[in-house]
Amino acid sequence: MTRVVVLAGGVGGSRFCLGMRAALQGRADAGSAASAPFTIVVNTGDDLWLSGVRLQPDVDSIVYALAGVNDTERGWGRAGDSERVNHELQAWGAGWPWFTLGDLDLGTHLARTGWLRDGLTPTEVVARLSARWPLGARLLPMTDAEVDTYVTVADPGERTMHFQEWWTRHRAALAPVRFENPGIxxxxxxxxxxxxxxxxxxxxxxxxxxxxxxxxxxxxxxxxxxxxxxxxxxxxxxxxxxxxxxxxxxxxxxxxxxxxxxxxxxxxxxxxxxxxxxxxxxxxxxxxxxxxxxxxxxxxxxxxxxxxxxxxxxxxxxxxxxxxxxxxxx
The missing domain is CATH 3.40.50.10680 (CofD-like domains)
Structure with a gap:
């Protein structure tokens, strides 16, 4: 069996991991999908806390893609998801109005947060999330530490915001001065x-x-x-x-x-x-x-x-x- 490790994050990483699974399963020495022929080390630098729950966008994107339940049109989240809870959060003035959380996606975030509150490590949480579907891969977070990414922008004076605000709300239109992962x-x-x-x-x-x-x-x-x-x-x-x-x-x-x-x-x-x-x-x-x-x-x-x-x-x-x-x- 060829032992493969992929370092990945984002939509491009998800698509490549799908291709690697297919390539390995097509090889005579790859074994069965259940044997987890390769390991994916996933970026957790864009993780965040929002409305009291822990989000891991890259982890979820890769899990959903390998499970075949991802929204291929949007490139993130679950296929066929609804947004009733997200609309209710916005009505309360909670969360970020420009950061959509689907209802099915929120189920993932709530499960993750509950397990973290119970004392599980992010590695153990990712293992539980991965166990729901036959992914054909072993997923590992890059670290169990919280090392969210922050972006300092010139706007016109320097100010710092979470990467997700810069990326999703501002679409990277604010000129970045530096990227940092406090605690890394x-x-x-x-x-x-x-x-x-x-x-x-x-x-x-x-x-x-x-x-x-x-x-x-x-x-x-x-x-x-x-x-x-x-x-x-x-x-x-x-x-x-x-x-x-x-x-x-x-x-x-x-x-x-x-x-x-x-x-x-x-x-x-x-x-x-x-x-x-x-x-x-x-x-x-x-x-x-x-x-x-x-x-x-x-x-x-x-x-x-x-x-x-x-x-x-x-x-x-x-x-x-x-x-x-x-x-x-x-």
Missing amino acids: AAAVPAPGVAEAIAEADVVVLAPSNPVVSIGPILAVPGIREALRSTAARVVGVSPIIGGRVVRGMADVCLTAIGVETSASAVAAHYGARAAGGVLDAWLLAEEDAADADAVRGLGIHPVVTPLWMRDLPTSAALADAALAAARATS
């Missing part, structure tokens, strides 16, 4: 994360936002070191196609940290393992083939391949390409 320096990887990376054959950085999805995972002390020391090949998938972000406002995030919106610049941001970074190989789109030499110059093996995840077959093909890139660099 004292955090540790969630139980099983470092071990999964150490025991893996392949580790993949999904095509998620490099700054606010993959960035917080790598910022947890011990995870970057685990990636550098593992015997596995570490493969990254570019979130840039044709010099543009695929979804969301990752370009605004990259600009804020001084990284150009290009496939080669994001590869340089992650860096080659041989030079103290985390990558052995980098998948970049056919539209960005001209960047391959620059990636190679970084000491990272470039693989030019189709990156568009239009459906499950194309997502699975991308996951297969990532696995093949790992074999090519072994």
